[in-house]
Amino acid sequence: xxxxxxxxxxxxxxxxxxxxxxxxxxxxxxxxxxxxxxxxxxxxxxxxxxxxxxxxxxxxxxxxxxxxxxxxxxxxxxxxxxxxxxxxxxxxxxxxxxxxxxxxxxxxxxxxxxxxxxxxxxxxxxxxxxxxxxxxxxxxxxxxxxxxxxxxxxxxxxxxxxxxxxxxxxxxxxxxxxxxxxxxxxxxxxxxxxxxxxxxxxxxxxxxxxxxxxx
Numbered sequence: 001x002x003x004x005x006x007x008x009x010x011x012x013x014x015x016x017x018x019x020x021x022x023x024x025x026x027x028x029x030x031x032x033x034x035x036x037x038x039x040x041x042x043x044x045x046x047x048x049x050x051x052x053x054x055x056x057x058x059x060x061x062x063x064x065x066x067x068x069x070x071x072x073x074x075x076x077x078x079x080x081x082x083x084x085x086x087x088x089x090x091x092x093x094x095x096x097x098x099x100x101x102x103x104x105x106x107x108x109x110x111x112x113x114x115x116x117x118x119x120x121x122x123x124x125x126x127x128x129x130x131x132x133x134x135x136x137x138x139x140x141x142x143x144x145x146x147x148x149x150x151x152x153x154x155x156x157x158x159x160x161x162x163x164x165x166x167x168x169x170x171x172x173x174x175x176x177x178x179x180x181x182x183x184x185x186x187x188x189x190x191x192x193x194x195x196x197x198x199x200x201x202x203x204x205x206x207x208x209x210x211x212x213x214x215x
Contacts, residue, residue, distance in 0.1 A: 049075050063087075116140065
């Protein structure tokens, strides 16, 4: 969880914010496909937004995990603000989230569809996601019937060791700064999910974007 603390910015290794060459992205895409993921490669965040809007069902519950990628691409607003989708967040907008914490936990852990991002994709086809609370990890792993991840090309790394280093030296400092600005609290890397393979055919879609978006 986040913790209250005096504002402090951690240094970030901005080399992890640079999109990888096309060959690296293609290797990751091929490996993800071999590991059971459906993969779409698009050029821009606007293209990713269009693809997500096309593939999402309008008659099933959709939960958007907290994600700068979704926010910057406009995908979060499409899902939670357009009225086209059955948004879990929108349906709970007037809830007292503290008073109904257990119901929030259950509904957000097992939506029909979860949409979010990850913090790294390895060239051998693994998705790596860090979290402070772990709230998005349950639907990512198995709670949601379907999962859609939108991932910028700067998140592709050669291997798992580099993925973990990217989280600690880039994603975490960026998220910590965001949390301080948004909530007045620090963040922490409390839990990490490594998704190496998807065994349910058609369950998981990864939309790889050739440009950088999110962190």
